[in-house]
Amino acid sequence: MARPNKRTTLREVAEATGLSTAAVSYALRGKHVSKETEERVRKAAAELGYEADPIARALASGRTSTVGVLAGDLQDLWQQQLMAAIGRELLAGDRYALILDAGGDPERELALAKQLRDQRVDGLLVSPVDPSAEGWAKIAEAVPVVSIGDALSQARTAGEVLFDNRAGIDAVLDYLRGLGHRRVTVLTPTGPSTPDRPADVYVRQAADRLGIEVQVVPCAQELGEATGVARRVLTNSPAGRPRTGPADLAPPTAVFCFSDSIAYGVYAAAAEAELAVGRDISVVGFDDHPVSRVLTPPLTTVDWGLTGIAKEAARLAVAAIEGRRVRRKRILCAPRLSERGSALRAPGDA
Amino acid sequence: MARPNKRTTLREVAEATGLSTAAVSYALRGKHVSKETEERVRKAAAELGYEADPIARALASGRTSTVGVLAGDLQDLWQQQLMAAIGRELLAGDRYALILDAGGDPERELALAKQLRDQRVDGLLVSPVDPSAEGWAKIAEAVPVVSIGDALSQARTAGEVLFDNRAGIDAVLDYLRGLGHRRVTVLTPTGPSTPDRPADVYVRQAADRLGIEVQVVPCAQELGEATGVARRVLTNSPAGRPRTGPADLAPPTAVFCFSDSIAYGVYAAAAEAELAVGRDISVVGFDDHPVSRVLTPPLTTVDWGLTGIAKEAARLAVAAIEGRRVRRKRILCAPRLSERGSALRAPGDA
DNA sequence: AGCGGTTAAGTAAGCGGTTGAGCAACCAGT
DNA sequence: ACTGGTTGCTCAACCGCTTACTTAACCGCT
Numbered sequence: 001m002a003r004p005n006k007r008t009t010l011r012e013v014a015e016a017t018g019l020s021t022a023a024v025s026y027a028l029r030g031k032h033v034s035k036e037t038e039e040r041v042r043k044a045a046a047e048l049g050y051e052a053d054p055i056a057r058a059l060a061s062g063r064t065s066t067v068g069v070l071a072g073d074l075q076d077l078w079q080q081q082l083m084a085a086i087g088r089e090l091l092a093g094d095r096y097a098l099i100l101d102a103g104g105d106p107e108r109e110l111a112l113a114k115q116l117r118d119q120r121v122d123g124l125l126v127s128p129v130d131p132s133a134e135g136w137a138k139i140a141e142a143v144p145v146v147s148i149g150d151a152l153s154q155a156r157t158a159g160e161v162l163f164d165n166r167a168g169i170d171a172v173l174d175y176l177r178g179l180g181h182r183r184v185t186v187l188t189p190t191g192p193s194t195p196d197r198p199a200d201v202y203v204r205q206a207a208d209r210l211g212i213e214v215q216v217v218p219c220a221q222e223l224g225e226a227t228g229v230a231r232r233v234l235t236n237s238p239a240g241r242p243r244t245g246p247a248d249l250a251p252p253t254a255v256f257c258f259s260d261s262i263a264y265g266v267y268a269a270a271a272e273a274e275l276a277v278g279r280d281i282s283v284v285g286f287d288d289h290p291v292s293r294v295l296t297p298p299l300t301t302v303d304w305g306l307t308g309i310a311k312e313a314a315r316l317a318v319a320a321i322e323g324r325r326v327r328r329k330r331i332l333c334a335p336r337l338s339e340r341g342s343a344l345r346a347p348g349d350a
Numbered sequence: 351m352a353r354p355n356k357r358t359t360l361r362e363v364a365e366a367t368g369l370s371t372a373a374v375s376y377a378l379r380g381k382h383v384s385k386e387t388e389e390r391v392r393k394a395a396a397e398l399g400y401e402a403d404p405i406a407r408a409l410a411s412g413r414t415s416t417v418g419v420l421a422g423d424l425q426d427l428w429q430q431q432l433m434a435a436i437g438r439e440l441l442a443g444d445r446y447a448l449i450l451d452a453g454g455d456p457e458r459e460l461a462l463a464k465q466l467r468d469q470r471v472d473g474l475l476v477s478p479v480d481p482s483a484e485g486w487a488k489i490a491e492a493v494p495v496v497s498i499g500d501a502l503s504q505a506r507t508a509g510e511v512l513f514d515n516r517a518g519i520d521a522v523l524d525y526l527r528g529l530g531h532r533r534v535t536v537l538t539p540t541g542p543s544t545p546d547r548p549a550d551v552y553v554r555q556a557a558d559r560l561g562i563e564v565q566v567v568p569c570a571q572e573l574g575e576a577t578g579v580a581r582r583v584l585t586n587s588p589a590g591r592p593r594t595g596p597a598d599l600a601p602p603t604a605v606f607c608f609s610d611s612i613a614y615g616v617y618a619a620a621a622e623a624e625l626a627v628g629r630d631i632s633v634v635g636f637d638d639h640p641v642s643r644v645l646t647p648p649l650t651t652v653d654w655g656l657t658g659i660a661k662e663a664a665r666l667a668v669a670a671i672e673g674r675r676v677r678r679k680r681i682l683c684a685p686r687l688s689e690r691g692s693a694l695r696a697p698g699d700a
Numbered sequence: 701a702g703c704g705g706t707t708a709a710g711t712a713a714g715c716g717g718t719t720g721a722g723c724a725a726c727c728a729g730t
Numbered sequence: 731a732c733t734g735g736t737t738g739c740t741c742a743a744c745c746g747c748t749t750a751c752t753t754a755a756c757c758g759c760t
Contacts, residue, residue, distance in 0.1 A: 026748095062748095096450065100446065118404055120405050291614055409715085411718055412718095
């Protein structure tokens with residue numbers, strides 16, 4: 001029988017004021033009641049310390065003032081930042097963020113999204129692991145979904161805050177090429193290994209265009225694992241130890257990381273291998289996490305404007321929830337290369 | 351009303367099997383029904399794709415398989431880590447974490463806690479801003495609360511995962527004293543400025559015992575603000591610029607930060623002031639965030655064992671929820687000083 | 701006085717489950 | 731054959747709120 005603690009209920013307020021529960025319910029939400037009764041009800045409610053039970057309300061109305069926020073992988077420090085920022089943003093608008101972590105697993109991601117839908121979240125913000133999953137379609141039918149980072153190709157979403165990945169990738173690779181790098185390793189987050197993942201395609205295209213040689217290596221966000229992957233990549237670097245990898249693995253002069261978390265792993269691996277970041281090996285990140293500027297050398301990275309993203313995403317979700325139309329439901333974030341000290345001229349370049 | 355999408359309901363399963371909704375409800379939860387009917391019901395439910403509505407269930411039973419997780423301040427990177435870890439931990443036990451951020455505001459913290467209670471979370475994990483607030487008492491009566499970091503002095507909690515702050519503080523200050531530091535600035539998170547906050551007391555006591563001079567300065571977790579505070583502290587440092595602060599402000603040779611986030615701010619400020627961390631100014635952190643080992647020099651910090659904390663906290667909460675007794679409901683985490691490169695011998699020390 | 705139009709409040713049927721009480725059937729035990 | 735205890739399921743009352751529909755009152759008009 002529920003919890004023993006007795007909360008005051010709507011009925012009690014009704015009895016105290018001599019009104020029906022319906023009248024009280026309306027009054028408390030300021031719907032077609034006279035000014036006087038509204039006032040009377042408010043007063044009684046305050047005296048009794050009444051607060052509507054959100055669960056009962058949700059059951060009856062189908063709404064919750066709660067927004068689900070689904071992180072693709074909370075090991076990624078930047079996503080932690082993003083979730084925190086979104087949480088603050090929503091809270092400022094009197095909504096609660098129900099934050100969940102898919103841990104980089106596409107199946108879990110959909111399962112959690114369904115759970116959230118069942119919890120009657122009014123809206124769902126998602127930074128998807130697998131944006132092309134078909135499961136999103138059904139979910140987006142039941143609840144307004146705003147996706148962050150990638151568009152959900154199979155679903156009709158309520159909004160999208162996208163990163164112009166092509167522009168970001170081009171910017172970074174152009175930049176590296178300009179510094180004389182011709183062999184670049186790209187560390188992408190592990191995920192569904194669809195060969196046609198847009199980011200991978202962009203990388204290939206840019207590489208072809210610029211005539212540089214890239215090697216794409218999937219890499220976990222967690223620092224320890226990222227360090228491990230980076231170690232393998234770096235020990236093949238020209239300035240590194242005797243080569244242990246396969247002979248056909250060309251050693252990179254620069255590493256382009258699809259998240260700052262991963263870049264931190266590269267820093268760690270570089271330190272182990274006694275390679276100086278910036279001099280022996282250039283590193284570029286992709287998020288601009290606050291910590292990145294504290295590293296030595298500060299990480300050159302791509303800034304997408306975290307706060308703005310959180311704001312826009314929250315705004316789109318809230319608009320959809322409230323049934324408002326928005327002018328543009330697809331926000332494209334432009335990359336800004338934060339040029340700092342971790343990428344310099346390639347060794348041996350004229 | 352509610353959403354248009356039709357989920358299969360309990361009644362539909364009942365009709366399909368020719369049983370009462372009660373029987374189906376019991377069957378699905380394996381309560382006193384015959385093996386056969388249970389089987390029959392399960393099969394029907396699976397065919398119809400029935401899944402219990404968590405909201406309705408919550409209203410009727412007073413339970414949700416949801417645990418509230420309330421972060422004192424998600425700007426703190428370590429708390430981000432902690433929340434992520436707890437979320438994973440709970441998810442592994444088929445419970446959902448509802449993560450909220452108090453943003454360092456004690457009032458908001460209690461308001462959010464109440465909200466969570468109203469949302470019928472089965473349990474509440476909290477890393478409190480103000481552990482001595484009286485409001486916790488009422489909350490802890492209504493829902494099992496596990497506190498992390500500090501004990502809730504006014505409430506009967508279901509468990510506590512505490513850091514042995516005294517030991518941690520002693521360890522750090524002993525260590526700094528051993529390196530010859532006699533003027534130390536302590537950067538504590540902003541919070542309710544109760545003069546008798548235990549951590550502050552420990553600091554004073556240790557300082558008295560060791561004969562070192564400490565200055566306690568409150569500091570926000572957010573990197574930008576922390577950098578600002580650190581800047582003011584550091585520009586009074588002996589190796590620093592001409593002193594601009596009040597003349598009676600003794601310049602520290604070491605800074606002890608109550609969180610790694612804050613320490614990052616000090617790194618940033620030190621870089622600006624062209625002070626070498628470790629040589630010109632020693633810095634010690636208090637969390638061991640993964641990134642700390644990637645900094646240059648790697649941050650000497652106090653490791654409390656994040657994963658263990660998350661596990662223990664989740665375990666305590668789940669035990670309380672399930673009404674199980676636990677042997678020890680107060681876990682005390684011992685500090686482990688991760689001695690790395692950011693704290694060295696004080697300048698001018700013999 | 702009679703009439704459509706508002707506005708204010710009440711009635712009651714849900715929302716989709718859970719759960720105590722009750723009842724029939726069945727099994728021993730005496 | 732009668733009692734008493736299980737077992738297995740049904741009934742119906744909730745849980746606490748929302749909301750379509752209805753009724754009542756009151757408005758100014760013709």
